[in-house]
Amino acid sequence: MPTSPIGGMSNVKIFVLYLMRNINYPLSFVTINDIVMQNDYVMYLDFAMAFHEMLDGGLIVEDGKDERGEALYSVTRKGTIVAEQLRSDILPAVLDQSMTYALRYLDFQRRGVSVDCFTERRADNTFDVVFTLKEKDKTIFETKINVDSEYRAHQMRKTFRDRPDVIYRGVVALLSGKVDYLFDK
Missing domain, CATH: 1.10.10.10 (Winged helix-like DNA-binding domain superfamily/Winged helix DNA-binding domain)
Incomplete structure (x- = not known):
């Protein structure tokens, strides 16, 4: 069914x-x-x-x-x-x-957009996760977020690698105000 x-x-x-x-x-x-x-x-x-x-x-x-x-x-x-x-x-x-x-x-x-993401451990035992999308030699998306655990960093990298287009689309929608239901009014 x-x-x-x-x-x-x-x-x-x-x-x-x-x-x-x-x-x-x-x-x-x-x-x-x-x-x-x-x-x-x-x-x-x-x-x-x-x-x-x-x-x-x-x-x-x-x-x-x-x-x-x-x-x-x-x-x-x-x-x-x-x-x-x-x-x-x-x-x-x-x-x-x-x-x-x-x-x-x-x-x-x-378009052959390449996906890269990596984690760097900081002195305070948190992790910076860097996400990058490149089209040929041009970076079309790059962001860094700090998280509290290596597990969370791993999950974020996996999600980004699995669905980079969705992440990209979501960030663009958020930054352009197209998903205003997330913002407090």
């Missing part, structure tokens, strides 16, 4: 088809998963189940291999028709926001 906030399995499939169709080039399973997981509308198990059902149902098809030999997938004509006809089951704002997140993620990946 699907547990995704977006609704039942039909909505999960429509959501995935919508994103894949609008990206409009073949993607690996891992990349499709990553773009679907950019927000919390679809749970991984629902995505995995829907993906295989869409493959078996002819809504998506294997469409070549990437440079590592992983299968790439694209939406079939049948999948496009399903996505267009049933799109109204999901709020347009949800689809638009999700598409924006997916394109930002893919842009970050395609």
